[in-house]
Every structure is written in structure tokens, then in C-alpha cells.
Amino acid sequence: MPRLFGTDGVRGLANGDVITGDFALGLAQAAATVLTQGRHAEARRAEGRRPRAVLARDPRISGEFISAAVAAGLASSGIDVLDAGVIPTPAAAFLVDDIGADFGVVVSASHNPAPDNGIKFFAFGGTKLPDEVEDRIEAALASPELLPTGADVGRIRRFADAEDRYLLHLLGTLEGQRLDGLHVVIDCAHGAAAGISPQLFADAGATVTVIGNDPDGININDGVGSTYLDPLRAKVLELGADLGIAHDGDADRCLAVDHTGEVVDGDRIMAILAISLRSRGMLTDDTLVATVMSNLGLRLAMAEHGIRLLETAVGDRYVLEALAEHGLALGGEQSGHIVFRRYSTTGDGLLTGLQLAAEVARTGRPLADLASAMTVYPQVLVNVRGVDLTRLRSDPDVAAAVASVEERLGDTGRVLLRPSGTEPLVRVMVEAADAAGAESLAAEIADVVRERLAL
Numbered sequence: 001m002p003r004l005f006g007t008d009g010v011r012g013l014a015n016g017d018v019i020t021g022d023f024a025l026g027l028a029q030a031a032a033t034v035l036t037q038g039r040h041a042e043a044r045r046a047e048g049r050r051p052r053a054v055l056a057r058d059p060r061i062s063g064e065f066i067s068a069a070v071a072a073g074l075a076s077s078g079i080d081v082l083d084a085g086v087i088p089t090p091a092a093a094f095l096v097d098d099i100g101a102d103f104g105v106v107v108s109a110s111h112n113p114a115p116d117n118g119i120k121f122f123a124f125g126g127t128k129l130p131d132e133v134e135d136r137i138e139a140a141l142a143s144p145e146l147l148p149t150g151a152d153v154g155r156i157r158r159f160a161d162a163e164d165r166y167l168l169h170l171l172g173t174l175e176g177q178r179l180d181g182l183h184v185v186i187d188c189a190h191g192a193a194a195g196i197s198p199q200l201f202a203d204a205g206a207t208v209t210v211i212g213n214d215p216d217g218i219n220i221n222d223g224v225g226s227t228y229l230d231p232l233r234a235k236v237l238e239l240g241a242d243l244g245i246a247h248d249g250d251a252d253r254c255l256a257v258d259h260t261g262e263v264v265d266g267d268r269i270m271a272i273l274a275i276s277l278r279s280r281g282m283l284t285d286d287t288l289v290a291t292v293m294s295n296l297g298l299r300l301a302m303a304e305h306g307i308r309l310l311e312t313a314v315g316d317r318y319v320l321e322a323l324a325e326h327g328l329a330l331g332g333e334q335s336g337h338i339v340f341r342r343y344s345t346t347g348d349g350l351l352t353g354l355q356l357a358a359e360v361a362r363t364g365r366p367l368a369d370l371a372s373a374m375t376v377y378p379q380v381l382v383n384v385r386g387v388d389l390t391r392l393r394s395d396p397d398v399a400a401a402v403a404s405v406e407e408r409l410g411d412t413g414r415v416l417l418r419p420s421g422t423e424p425l426v427r428v429m430v431e432a433a434d435a436a437g438a439e440s441l442a443a444e445i446a447d448v449v450r451e452r453l454a455l
Contacts, residue, residue: 003135003138004018004134004138004141005131005134005135005137005138007314007315007317008110008118008120008315008316008317009106009118009119009120009121010027010118010119010120011109011110011112011116011117011118012116012117012118013115013116014060014062014066014109014115014116014117015062019062019066019116019117019118019119021065021066021068021069022069024066024069024070024073024107024119025069025070025072025073025076026073026141026144027070027073027119027137027141028069028070028071028072028073028074028077028105028119029073029074029076029077029140029144029146029147030137030138030140030141030144031074031103031105031121031137031140032051032053032073032074032077032078032079032144032146033077033137033140033144033145033146034133034136034137034140035053035102035103035121035123035124035133035137036051036077036079036102036103036146038102038124040100040102040124041102041124044102050078050079050080050152050154050155051078051079051080051102052079052080052081052082052099052101052102053074053079053080053081053082053101053102053103053104053105054082054084054092054095054096054099054101054103054104054105054122054159054162055067055070055071055074055081055082055083055084055092055104055105055106055107056083056084056085056086056087056088056089056091056092056095056104056105056106056107056162056192057085057086057106057107057108057192058086058089058107058108058109058110058191058192058220058249058250059086059190059191059192059194059215059216059217059220060108060109060114060116060117060217060218060220060249061114061217061218062114062115062117063086063107063108063117064217066107066117066119067083067107070105070107070119071083071156074105074154075153075154075155075156076147076153076154077144077146077147077148077154078146078148078152078153078154079102079146079154080154080155080156080157081154081155081156081157082095082099082101082157082158082159082162083156083157083158083159084159084162084163085158085159085162086192086195086215087162087163087166087192087195087196088166088192088193088196088247088250088251088252088348088349088350089106089108089110089120089192089250089251089252089346090251090252090344090346090347090348090349090350090351091162091163091166091192091196091251092104092105092106092122092126093122093126093127093344093345093346093348094126094165094166094169094344094345094348095126095159095162095165095166096122096124096125096126097125097126097345098126098165098169100124101124102124103121103122103123103124104121104122104126105119105120105121105122106119106120106121106122106250107119108120108192108249108250109249109250110248110249110250110252110253111189111221111225111226111227111248111249111253112221112249113220113221113222114217114218114219114220114221114222121134121137122345122346125345126345126346127320127324127345127346128316128317128320128346129317130321163195163196166196167196167199167200167203169343170200170350170351170354171200171203171204173340173343173351173354173355174204174354174358177358177361177362178204178205178361179201179204179205179206179357179358179361180205180206180361181205181361182205182206182207182242182243182357182360182361183206183207183208183209183239183240183241183242184201184206184207184208184209184241184242184243184244184245184357185208185209185210185211185232185235185236185239185241185243185244185245185257186198186201186208186209186210186211186213186244186245186246186247186353187210187211187212187224187225187226187229187231187232187235187244187245187246187247188210188211188212188213188215188224188225188247188251189212189220189221189224189225189226189246189247189248189249189251190212190213190214190215190216190219190220190221190222190224190225190249191212191215191220191221191225191247191248191249191250191251192249192250192251193247193251193349193350194212194213194214194215196350197210197245197247197251197350197353198210198213200350200354201245201353201354201357204354204357204358206357209235209239209241211224211231211232211235212224212225212231220249221248221249225246225247225248225249226246226247226248226253226254226255226335226336226349227248229246229255229257229263232244232246232257233257233261233263234261236257236258236259236261237260237261240259241259242259242360242366242367243256243257243258243259243356243357243360243367244256244257245353245356245357246336247349247350247353248336248349251348251349251350252316252337252346252347252348252349253266253333253335253336253337253338253347253349253352254266254269254336254338254349254350254352254353254356255269255335255336256269256353256356256367258366258367258368258371259366259367259368260368262368262371264367264371265334265335265336265376266294266332266333266334266335266336266337266338267290267294267295267297267298267334267374267376268298268371268374268376269332269336269338269352269356270288270290270294270298270330270331270332270338271298271301271302271371271373271374272356272359272370272371272373273330273338273340273355273356273359274288274302274305274307274330275305275307275373276359276362276363277329277330278305278306278307282329282342283307283329283330284327284328284329285308285326285327285328286306286307286308287307287308287309287310287326287328288302288307288308288309288310288328288330288331289309289310289311289312289319289322289323289326289328289330289331289332289339290309290310290311290312290319290331290332290333290334291311291312291313291314291315291318291319291333291334292311292312292313292314292416292418293314293333293334293416293429294309294311294333294334295334295374295376295377295379295431296377296379296413296414296431297374297375297376297377298374300374300375301373301374301375305373310322310326310328310331312331314333314418315333316332316333316337316339316346316347319331319332319333319337319339319347320339320345320346323339323341324341328341329341329342332347332352333347336349336352338351338352340352340355377413377431377432377433378431378432378433378434378435378437378438379429379430379431379438380429380430380431380435380438380439380441380442381427381428381429381442382427382428382429382442382443382445382446383420383423383425383426383427383428384425384426384427384428384446384449384450384453385424385425386450386454386455387425387426387449387450387453387454387455388453388454388455389419389424389426389453391452391453392417392419392426392449392453395452395453397448397452398417398445398448398449398452398453401444401445401448401449402415402417402445405430405441405444405445408441409430409432409441412432412433413430413431413432413433413437413438413441414430414431415428415429415430415431415441415445416428416429416430417429417445417449426449426453428442428445428446428449429442430442430445
């Protein structure tokens with residue numbers, strides 16, 4: 001059987017093969033069995049109190065029945081549920097830590113289209129789960145152990161001040177820096193950020209224009225947000241705004257657009273923020289954490305500014321693990337998952353956008369000028385479907401094709417092959433000095449993968 005959990009929880013078509021109401025209830029019961037075995041939960045029980053969990057979702061229509069099933073599963077396992085409703089995923093992580101809840105559950109499929117949905121968990125402290133804990137939850141699906149009766153079953157209550165707590169926390173990260181004089185366009189992707197991101201930037205002093213802020217349950221990520229940047233670019237240019245901020249459906253990521261309409265991706269955002277933190281003595285060990293998918297240009301820019309780049313596997317939780325293990329301050333992904341360990345336990349698109357805008361205000365330099373610190377090398381990504389992922393690392397012809405391309409690139413590019421963590425496909429990535437060369441070399445490797453690993 002394939003592993004149930006992917007790089008960011010369990011995800012799939014809502015009411016399809018996996019993400020059903022019955023499954024959500026059972027997964028919640030299994031998670032309750034595993035995530036209430038820590039000392040904090042035992043101490044709570046010893047005091048005669050039930051364990052607590054924070055529950056949140058994005059506004060897609062299926063989130064209503066799935067979150068109801070999750071709440072039922074938790075309460076039936078003796079967990080008191082604080083239902084925060086529609087809030088960003090990073091808000092849920094913050095709230096778990098803020099109130100000392102035993103764990104958190106978020107019903108969301110992030111940047112996926114509306115028919116999809118997913119379930120992800122945060123441990124005590126608001127951190128993402130290690131692989132081995134997810135494996136224990138998956139194993140517990142067969143026989144959840146917490147089935148109390150009578151007064152020991154959990155209660156479900158509305159988390160009334162969830163948004164206010166999170167908003168005040170984000171404003172506090174500015175540490176006195178205001179955004180007065182900046183005109184910011186925010187694209188909320190018709191998602192979880194719609195209710196709070198515009199208020200956040202307005203409270204920080206910015207002039208705010210908002211698009212993608214009318215969620216109806218089925219339009220999340222539909223032609224807007226961080227995966228569809230053209231509407232944001234057009235609005236920034238139309239209004240002559242200073243910058244644009246784009247979230248995805250659950251607002252754990254952020255991409256940006258400068259005043260010329262140029263896209264500023266996660267790598268460039270990390271470069272800007274790392275250089276800023278280092279200049280202020282706030283970048284621990286002068287080190288930035290990024291994944292193997294980050295552009296070669298980020299590596300070169302960091303070296304030029306005396307910043308070491310520590311690489312991890314793809315997935316913001318692996319970035320988080322590296323940040324925690326080494327006590328580092330900043331890390332993230334090209335896709336816009338950026339982690340400020342000083343302020344957050346996970347990737348936070350609102351926090352990232354706020355800090356990026358604050359750097360523009362602090363320096364008085366346009367975002368385009370700040371982003372020029374990094375040159376983006378052409379990067380081509382080819383997805384190869386219908387192949388056997390288990391043979392990717394062992395096939396000699398695939399290995400020979402990669403070695404041949406790497407030899408031709410030398411120090412002017414790189415190759416990366418990896419199986420997707422969320423879809424049944426292999427990703428072939430090639431970076432080179434010119435786009436045409438990158439496309440040709442990526443196609444060359446993809447052809448070998450397709451021929452040798454075909455199912």
C-alpha cells in the first residue's frame with residue numbers, strides 16, 4: 001500500500017476514494033490516539049481536564065462536511081475541540097502554540113482546485129508532524145484506542161477570538177515598522193486569507209487594494225492567487241501600486257509582484273529577507289535554509305553576500321526540521337513557503353508578505369531594486385507521468401542520462417530528478433544559463449525516464 005500521508009498531510013478528491021466523511025472521522029480518531037500520548041496531555045488528564053485541539057479550514061465547500069467529521073472524530077475520542085472556522089493554516093499553527101493546545105487539525109488542499117481537499121495536523125507547539133508520527137497515525141487507523149463514554153467525551157466550541165489573536169501577533173512582528181505610504185495589492189485567492197490579510201496590511205498603515213477576496217466555496221484558487229499571478233500583475237500595473245502580494249488557498253505561502261509587474265518568487269523573497277536579516281545581525285550563523293528545488297541563482301547570490309545555504313528535501317516541514325535542528329532563523333521554498341522561526345512555527349504567507357512590505361518601507365527601495373540582488377537562472381520542470389517511481393533511483397540508463405547532462409552543464413547549471421510527494425509522477429528539473437538549453441536537456445532526460453520506467 002502507498003503511504004497515506006504526502007508532503008503536506010493527506011490530500012485528494014473530496015468525497016472520492018480517500019477524503020470522505022467516514023475517513024475524516026476515522027483519521028481524527030487515529031490522530032487523537034497518537035497525539036495525546038505526550039506529557040502535556042497526560043498532565044491535563046491528571047488535572048481532570050480533557051485534551052484540546054484547534055480545528056480550522058479553508059473556505060472550499062467540502063470543508064464544511066469534512067471539518068464536521070473531524071470534529072466528531074475528535075470529540076468522540078475525548079478531545080475538546082476549539083473550532084476556529086475559516087482561517088489561514090499558519091493561524092491554526094500559531095493558535096495551537098498560543099493557547100497550549102495538544103494539537104491542531106486543518107482541513108485544506110492549499111493551492112489545489114476546489115474539488116480537492118485534505119487534512120493536515122500540527123503537534124503540540126504548532127509544529128508539523130515528523131514522518132514517523134504520521135506513520136503511527138496511519139497505523140492507528142485500524143484500531144483507534146480512545147473511545148470514552150459519558151462525561152469523558154469531548155465538547156465542540158467556537159474559537160471566538162481566533163482571528164484577533166492571530167492578527168495582533170502578526171502586527172507585533174513589525175516591531176514598530178509601519179507601512180505608511182505604500183500601496184499594496186493583495187490577492188487572497190478566494191481563500192482563507194480573505195477575511196484577515198487586507199485588514200492586516202491596512203492596520204499596518206498601507207493603502208490596500210484587494211482582489212480574489214470573495215470566496216463562495218467553489219472559486220478558491222480559480223484563476224487567482226499564487227498559482228495564477230496575471231490578475232495581480234495587471235492590477236498592480238493598472239493602479240501604479242508599489243507591490244502586490246499573492247496568497248494561495250490556505251495562505252501558508254506568498255509570492256509577490258513588483259511595481260513593473262515582474263514576479264518575485266519565493267527564492268527572491270528569501271534572498272531579500274536573508275540579506276536584510278544578516279545586515280541587522282538577525283540571521284543566525286549567517287545561514288539560510290532552502291530546498292533542493294531552489295534556483296541556482298539563490299545559491300550564487302547568498303555566496304556573494306556571505307550567507308551559507310543549507311539544502312533540504314522538498315517540503316516546508318523539512319525546512320522546519322532543519323531550522324529547529326540547527327537553531328536557524330529563516331528558510332523556505334521557491335513556491336513561497338517562507339518560515340521565520342522567530343515568529344512562526346510553519347510557513348506563513350501573511351507574515352511573509354508583511355515582512356517583505358516592511359523591508360520595502362524600511363529601506364525606501366522599490367521591490368524591484370531589492371529583488372535584483374538575485375539573478376534567476378532559467379529553470380525548466382518537466383513532469384513525467386505513468387512511470388514506476390520505485391525504479392527511479394536504480395535504473396542505469398536514467399542515471400547515465402543524468403550524468404551526461406550534468407557533465408555538459410558543468411558549473412553553469414544542475415539537474416534534479418525526484419518523485420512527486422503529492423502526485424504519481426517524476427519531476428525532471430534542469431537549470432542552465434539559457435532557457436532553450438535547459439528545455440532541450442530536460443526533454444532529453446524526460447524521454448529516457450518515460451521510456452525506461454513506463455508502467
